Amino acid sequence: MKFQDVYRVVKLIPKGMVMSYSGVARQCGSPRSARYVGFALHALPANTRVPWWRVINARGRISNQYAPDKQRRRLEAEGVVVNDQMRVDMHLFDAEAIVYQKLKRT
């Protein structure tokens, strides 16, 4: 599992949906590397086209400490509902199953 593996999976998250760090790690084939996913996203340049804002923690919370407001605005712009505690309902917006199907198809 490398940075590029993380980016490849994150790019498969559809607009208007989210995925947890651990979910991304699972779909990369390294289920225990959730922490590393955050490390990979942190390393992204500002102008990247990798949709890093669609990755939140497993409890549905925005845990980005660097640009939480930007992340929230981008999610809401796509139709993702973020409540006043920076939380998203993972039951409604989790894209892991969809990403899994996309990867399976290859």
Added chain:
DNA sequence: CCAATGACCGTAA
């Protein structure tokens, strides 16, 4: 090479 470092997670109390 080795140790430290994370935008984390699951379990336990």
Added chain:
DNA sequence: GTTACGGCCATTG
């Protein structure tokens, strides 16, 4: 619902 802790592992210095 909460806090605490150990495990995780590619990258970096």
